[in-house]
Amino acid sequence: MNILIGLIPALCWGLYPIFLTKMGGNYFQQLFGTSAGIFICASIVQVGFKYQISVNDFMLYFTSGLFWSIGQTGEVWCFKEAGVSKIMPVTTAFQTIGNSLIGGWLFSEWVGISDNLLGLVALIIILLGVFVSDGLVKIERKDIMIYLILLVTTIGFWGYSGFPHYCHTSGLAGFFPQSLGMLVGSSVIYFVGHNKIKGSDPFGIKNIISGIVFGGAASTYLLSLSLNGLVNAFALSQLNVVIATMVATVILKEKPKNQIISTLTGLVILIFGVFLMVSI
Template identity: 40%
Template sequence: MSILIGLIPAIAWGILPIVVTKIGGKPVNQIIGTTFGTFIVAVITWLFIRPEIGVDQFWLTVLSGASWAFGQYLQYMAFQRIGVSKAMPISTGLQLVGTSLLGVLAFGEWSGSVELLIGFIALVVIVVGIVLTTVDGAKQTDEKRPSLGMTILIFALSTLGYVGYSAFPRLANVSGWQGFLPQGLGMALMALVLTLVTAGPHILSERVTWISLIDGVVFSIAALTYLISAQRNGVATGFTLSQMNVVLATLGGIFILREHRTPRGLVWTVVGLLLVVVGGVMIGNMAV
């Protein structure tokens, strides 16, 4: 039963990009719906659990949620630029690399020589996997090819947002249950700022924005079950199981959203996914 619970976050996070894309809308619609939906679930959860949290811890965790919303908004932009099946492996791999380097440089993780060696190998495996998922073989005209420089910038800034999402709770020293409400608040506030700055308040009255609340419910299911999984299975196993989301999201992008891949590209994508997952498992098992 514990392993089945551990697979729920992978399934929910895996279908989230597919649900977001199917519902449609612009990235601002999607981020408002996702974050407001998450905040609503966070408030309901808080009413039942009522975890205590200090003032400084609260605001650091709000920053965590704001960082996530920034990163997720840019990920939604990436979905529209290059598709879910290409964006998810790149985004997931960069998150694994970024959070791992943060742990080493800021929090003194991988202190032993063996851990450093295993960690370095894992990062190399992940990077190679990312590269392989981008191999397709199909030629694109200049009209179809998105700007490489802008795409790289989107992924780089998105990764910084996700790293902040992981870093601030560690600085605050809070548990997942303590952080869920302030993170939800930070997500909603950042989404509101992004919307007002990039599109204007009219986005809040659009139907697709509020349909996108479903995205937030899906994310919340993943986040809450991940907390339960980490408690029942341990951090390493819970983290490792959750990384299976990249497989579901990428293959869903290809077979459900009908994102084009040549037969050769599909083979390389599967190989790259396996490497990203293997690297994530190696890093996850070092968290014991």
């Protein structure tokens, strides 16, 4: 059951970038709409279950949400610049490396030499899968800056996954303060990007739907963190790359048909690496 709960974020996060693309708007509108949708989901959960949380844990989850807004800004911008199918495998690699090393070494989820060796082997396999699926061996000069921005902003996702680990409160109790941090961070970025708060923003409103999809992932991811640990919860969630990449390839037609086989091969390798990591 724990593994099944851990797979729900993969499904929702896999569909999320597709919703973003279909809803339209610039990345500021997509970011703000997403955070608003997540906040709505979290508010409903909080009203329904009336979770209690300490001030210290509230601030840690809130900070986690602020970090998310940084990571999400970079990811959504890169989606716009390079496409979902091209960015998803790369952001998966960046996030997996950071979160796995943080969870395995900082939080001591990897115990002994064998766990550490298996973890490093799994990371290498995951990276190999990314290279095969995305063809990064043929990286173009114009894409270098995109990937650098993605790497720097991925620090936000590391903080998003890492800060809840310091909390004494686990699971959905932290969803509301985390979503509040997401909304505050996204609102600041939205305001800076537009230099004003718009009275009506149809694309921002439409992307609330994307946020509700993301909210389904975020809430179950918090449950998975407490049930499966940071490394395993994150590894399972990153199977979203399979859904997002293949849907973007087939439905959004972001890649030619002759690249589908290499994409599938790379994703199979990546999945193997993820499940090897989960087995530690």
